[in-house]
Amino acid sequence: MIKFLLPLIFFIFIGCVPKQIEKTDCQCDETVESKKSEECNVVEVKEKSDENIVPFSQLRQSEWYEIDFILKSDNVKDSWPAWQKSCSTLINQKQWKKVCSIANLMEDPSSEEVIEFFKTNFTLYKSWKDDGTDYGLITGYYQPILNGSKEKTKKYSTPIYKTPEDLITVDLSELYPEMKYKRLRGKVEGNKLLPYFSREQISSSENILKGNELFWVDNAVEAFFLEIQGSGIIKFEDGSEIPIGYADQNGHPYRSMGRALINAGELTKDNASMQGIKSWANKNKKKLKKFLDKNPSFVFFRELDNGLDGPIGAQGVPITAERSIAIDRRYVPIGSPVFLATTFPNSNESLNRLVIAQDTGGAIRGPIRADYYWGAGPEAGKKAGAMKQQGNIWVMLPKEFKINKKKEQ
Numbered sequence: 001m002i003k004f005l006l007p008l009i010f011f012i013f014i015g016c017v018p019k020q021i022e023k024t025d026c027q028c029d030e031t032v033e034s035k036k037s038e039e040c041n042v043v044e045v046k047e048k049s050d051e052n053i054v055p056f057s058q059l060r061q062s063e064w065y066e067i068d069f070i071l072k073s074d075n076v077k078d079s080w081p082a083w084q085k086s087c088s089t090l091i092n093q094k095q096w097k098k099v100c101s102i103a104n105l106m107e108d109p110s111s112e113e114v115i116e117f118f119k120t121n122f123t124l125y126k127s128w129k130d131d132g133t134d135y136g137l138i139t140g141y142y143q144p145i146l147n148g149s150k151e152k153t154k155k156y157s158t159p160i161y162k163t164p165e166d167l168i169t170v171d172l173s174e175l176y177p178e179m180k181y182k183r184l185r186g187k188v189e190g191n192k193l194l195p196y197f198s199r200e201q202i203s204s205s206e207n208i209l210k211g212n213e214l215f216w217v218d219n220a221v222e223a224f225f226l227e228i229q230g231s232g233i234i235k236f237e238d239g240s241e242i243p244i245g246y247a248d249q250n251g252h253p254y255r256s257m258g259r260a261l262i263n264a265g266e267l268t269k270d271n272a273s274m275q276g277i278k279s280w281a282n283k284n285k286k287k288l289k290k291f292l293d294k295n296p297s298f299v300f301f302r303e304l305d306n307g308l309d310g311p312i313g314a315q316g317v318p319i320t321a322e323r324s325i326a327i328d329r330r331y332v333p334i335g336s337p338v339f340l341a342t343t344f345p346n347s348n349e350s351l352n353r354l355v356i357a358q359d360t361g362g363a364i365r366g367p368i369r370a371d372y373y374w375g376a377g378p379e380a381g382k383k384a385g386a387m388k389q390q391g392n393i394w395v396m397l398p399k400e401f402k403i404n405k406k407k408e409q
Helices: 002-014 068-072 076-090 094-104 111-121 199-204 220-229 257-263 274-283 285-292 378-386
Strands: 021-026 042-047 059-061 122-127 136-143 145-149 158-161 168-171 183-189 192-194 213-217 231-235 241-249 299-303 324-326 337-343 350-359 369-376 388-398
Touching: 068 111, 068 337, 068 350, 076 094, 076 111, 076 350, 094 111, 094 388, 111 122, 136 220, 136 231, 136 378, 145 220, 158 220, 158 299, 199 285, 213 220, 213 241, 213 299, 220 231, 220 274, 220 285, 220 299, 257 274, 257 285, 274 285, 274 378, 337 369, 350 369, 369 378
Parallel strands: 136 369, 145 231, 324 350
Antiparallel strands: 021 042, 059 122, 122 388, 136 388, 145 213, 158 213, 168 183, 183 192, 231 241, 241 299, 324 369, 337 350, 337 388
């Protein structure tokens, strides 16, 4: 019965969405959506509807000499392990098979050999916006460490949930190929697929998701930011640790808590950073739930293998500190090598890195938009929270890769 209801449900859920969407992206309190440690990226973005986007059409062929100098300024061999991880899945795709087969034959290449490999086998593209500009917002993210327990106690009372069995996820591209990357989530009641529980509903009743607790942590705000980052480490009192990663989401749209606090006059744009929001929360415990619930989106997690050398990104491989970025996969192919030219957080010092596009994020939207992965722990968190820079993006694609031409307006 659900199968036959899907076309109707699809139009009910998204048929009335306007072509242009006002999107608030606070890169501090939010990064899946993300960050800013001493400044929040509260940015108003007008997005195109997906049907008007031709994948990768904002990439324009460039010349290697444009990045020769800054490419050589980076120790690019440090990106090779991350590239090899991407190749472990890309090699199964026709357009990537040849270059990944060649890469697999190279053992511990020097920076010069890495550069020669890409120049020989790849075409360089630069990402541009519709308005003719070639720069965009570069933010950072990290893997937080939370104090936790496997049992609920007075100290550890905030649950981290696994994916509930009654959450239904529908890949819309199976019904509508033009809706690639679009998913519909909900729960079945009778013969209807209805929206799943919102954050407010989940946090207001212990019974709604009872039995789906993965772990318990000691801080509701840190649990909220865990959802923003998409992965984390639970540290137990005996010193042991268990990594967890994104498993699914309740299907509700992401809304910025930072923006809600600004609109209510609780914070200003200048202090609505990750640290600013945490400080506000410590002083306003009675108001906290009200503002947490302003974001109806809720993320579910899964336990990860302790042997992994990083959290799992959207490509399905572990990401690497300072060598992986999250991108908008509508504009940059997932797994592709990217040369990122930006600056360090709160600085004019150049940060030029060969990185790999191995992740995505709810606030990472647009042709020149990247989230730079700083690693795990407090120091990485400070850098990620402070990062709100401008930057350029060059994408390296195999010579066999075919770029779609942009639709005529």
